[in-house]
Amino acid sequence: MGKKKDKDVDAEDHGKVQRSSKLCGTNYPVSIAFIVVNEFCERFSYYGMKAVLTLYFIHYLHWDKNLSTAVYHAFSSLCYFTPVLGALIADSWLGKFKTVIYLSIVYVIGHVVKSVGAIPDVGDSTVHVVLSMLGLVLIAFGTGGIKPCVAAFGGDQFDEEHTEERRKFFSIFYMSINAGSVLSTIVTPILRGDVKCFGGDCYALAFGVPAALMVIALVVFIAGNGLYKKSPPEGNVLVCVCKCIGFAIRNRWTNSKKRPKRSHWLDWAEEKYPKRLIQEIQMVFRVLVLYIPLPMFWALFDQQVKGYIQLISFCNLVGVCFCVVKMLNALLILVFIPIFDMGIYPLIRLCRIKLTPLRKMAAGMILAALAFCAATVVEINVIKSVVEPPPAKESLVQVYNLMDSEVTVQFPGQTVLSDPLKSYEDPSGYTSLPLTGESQLYTVTVTHNGAEYQCGLTFTEQTAYSLFLHTAQPDFISKGLLFCLRIFYFCRFINTHTKNINITVGTDEFYAAANYGISQNISVPRGEYNGVVCETNSDQYHIDLGLLDFGAFYTVILSKESNGLTFKKMEDIQANDIHIAWQVPQYVFITAGEVMFSITGLEFSYSQAPASMKSVLQAGWLMTVAFGNVIVLIVAEGAGMEQWTEFLLFAGLLVAVSIIFSIMAYFYTYVDPDQLDKIFREDTDDEKVGSSDSKKNEAVSLNDMPKQTKM
Structure with missing residues (x-):
């Protein structure tokens, strides 16, 4: 059982009741359990x-991909801009506890509206869109508004002397974020796809379950009410801050020549505003200036994750591994946080290395840069086995020789030789054809056994083609855009038989028309395909295709011989031979960097903020994420360079940002806001008793406060 110690309510503490119920034998308040849940x-x-x-x-509102992506990113950005509003409400009027309660109610209403908008029987399509957008706006204000308050409120639960426990709390807090992320990412897609309602995918349930979880979150938070330590709001902080800054600027501009210089430009507000407010504004400004380069980290971090997901499509993996790798970042965070807190950080301290918060954040940037370097190495190896899609004003073509001897194929400016003995296993490779416009007519000359054949073929830009040559006549078959073929397992059949053939592969049924008819492209799971059924009007045949591997594209040519139906299997695009495990190192680096950078940033924002502005500074930290998303939308999406070059550029940018941040951090001096409160409290006591030797005439400045090691 935890021990309880009651402290008297003090006027100086604004009626705040400090409760010290602890978790079994530790300095952790019981109240943080409610906050973490x-x-x-x-x-x-x-x-x-x-x-x-x-x-x-895309599937319910029937929006196109571009509009869906734009709305998704706009919603995500709004979720990181609204924390400023929640922080101002908490620190200025309602306090953190009431702000979390009221905005959580808004959050729940948003989820309910969103769920109702996903019920097919509720109004027409316009009603669905209106309800969906209204629900998203309410959710954005709810989640963004409570985001800085919950973290700061958790930090408020610790006594001043328990700084190490408070630091570890932010790690536990971050773990709860990622645990919720991992579990929900698994559960809600299952609810949508596997559960059917209203005659289709159950989006109403997929949105309804998160709504229920938000209700539980609200109930749990309220349940801890009797255990919380609550700091009262300080009044309209934003208005006071703005007025103080405005007065300092005006006073300095009009009286700078008449009065002696001040150590800080905000000190020009001393004639009208209390020293405490001035010092608190200075503290916040110094931290916010330090945060100026940080949005670039989040912009590059976001691009890193996108690049990794694209890279997964070119790796060799089986089944559920795809989903596991996409969640690897969140899973590794759950593993790395205790490893860093209980292993790596204590070990570094044993080596007598001073690992301050800003040094941790700089080290996190370097680790993220190493992640980009690892991704570059993987990408360079991937592109060796990937046929890149042709660029604008170009087309690709490869030749398959189905005849009995060598042929020569001449395109204007290009000559291709094709040996029939190797054509099935090793086609000619892709030849690039320059085009003068979106499409162009080429005269192609085929030489076989001394005879020449000519035909006119039209090629379209950014398209790859296969040219199949057989004894009847040259034939031309479009193959489609290559970049659409890398993610799935594809196969197609060409029928040289005089009768149509119905083909069954797994559960898919399709047919190839007679006389070199080509079937549709199909995607099938990776595996061995033995006993594929091929039926004509009167006969049935079974063929063994063997392994159809991940990322490959196969062409199977069927022909009728005296002994039955024969086939030739060709691998147009090679299977992915880069194992998915090669992505693990870059995820390890990026996750380690995130643990050192993001968790430390949360704790640093709390520890360096005055009591009246803790939520505001938490919001300032979250704003770096918001501006990072804006950078991605405006700049990074239009880079237009190769993936490996982009990774290498981002690595260099992160190193540059870490150097800039380190220089700024070197000149930053840590302050103790609790010590500032203590000094001002002593000043107030001295003024009350009229002590002649009090500090009431001393100017309390950041330079007078206890300082820690720089950087």
Whole structure:
């Protein structure tokens, strides 16, 4: 059982009741358990809804991909801009506890509206769109508004002397975020796809379950009410801050020549505003200036994750591994946080290395840069086995020789030789054809056994073709865009028989028309395909295709011989030979960097903020993520360079940002906001008793406060 110690209510503490119920034998308040569970449920709610949001736009509202992506990113950005509003409400008027309660109610209403909008029988398509957008706006204000308050409120639960426990709390808090993310990303897509309602995918349930989790989060948070330590709001902080800054600027501009210089430009407000407010504004400004380069980290971090997901499509993996790798970042966070807190950080301290918060953040940037370097190595090896799609004003063509001897194929400016003995296993390779416009007519000359054949063929830009040559006449078959063929397992059949052939592969049925008719392209799971059924009007045959591997594209040529139906299997595009495990190192680096950078940033934003502005500074930290997303939308999407070059550029940018941040951090001096409160409290006491030797005439400045090692 935890021990309880009651402290008297003090006027100086604004009626705040400090409760010290502790978790068994530790300095951790029992109240943080309610906060951590609340955060887990809230993050489950948020990420669970986002997991199916794009699919909802495309398949339910029938929006195109570009509009769906734009709305998705706009919603994500709004979620990181609204924390400023929640922080101002908490620190200025309602306090953190009431702000979380009221905005959580808005959050729940948003989820309910979103779920109702996903019920087919509710109004027409316009009603669905209106309800969906209204629900997303309410969710954005709810999740963004409570985001800085919950983290800061958790930090408030610790006594001043328990700084190490408070630091570890932010790690536990971050773990709860990622645990909720992992679980919801698994559960909600299952609810959408595997559960059917209203005659289709159950989006109403997929959005309804996150709504229920948000209700649970609200109930859990309220349940801890009797245990929380609550800091009262300080009044309209934003207005006071703006007025103080404005007065300092005007006073300096008008009286700078008449009065002696001040150590800081904000000190020009001393004639009208209390020293405490001036010092608190200075503290916040110094931290916000330090955050100026940080949005670039989040922009590059976001691009890193996108690049990894694209890279997964070119790796060799089986079944559920694809989903596991996409969640690897969140899973590794759950593993790395205790490893860093209980292993790596203590070991570094044993080596007598001073690992300050800003040094951790700089080290996190370097680790993220190493992740980009690892991704570059993987990408370079991947592109060796990938046929790149042709660029604009170009087309690709390869030749398959189905005849009995060598042929020569001449395109204008290009000559291709094709040996029939190797054509099935090793086609000619792709030849690039320059085009003068979107499409162009080429005269192709085929030489076989001394005879020449000519035919006119039209090629379209950014398209790859296969030219099949056989004894009847040259034939031309479009192969389609290559970049559409890398993610799935594809196979097609060409029928040289005089009768149509119905083909069954697994559960797929299709046919290839007679006389070199080509079947549709089909995608099938990776595996051995023995006993594929081929039926004509009167006969049935079985063929063994063997392994159809991940990422490959196969062409199977069927022909009728005296002994039955024979086939030739060709691999147009090679299977992916880069194993998915090669992506693990880059995920390890990026996750380690995130643990050192993001968790430390949360704790640093709390520890360096005055009591009246803790939520505001938490919002300032979250704003770096928001501006990072804006950078991605405006700049990074239009880079237009090769993936490996982009990775290498990002690695260099991260190193440059880390150097800039390190220089700024070197000149930053840590302050103790609790010590600032103590000094001002002593000043107030001295003024009350009229002590002649009090500090009431001393100017309290950041330079007078206890300082820690720089950087």
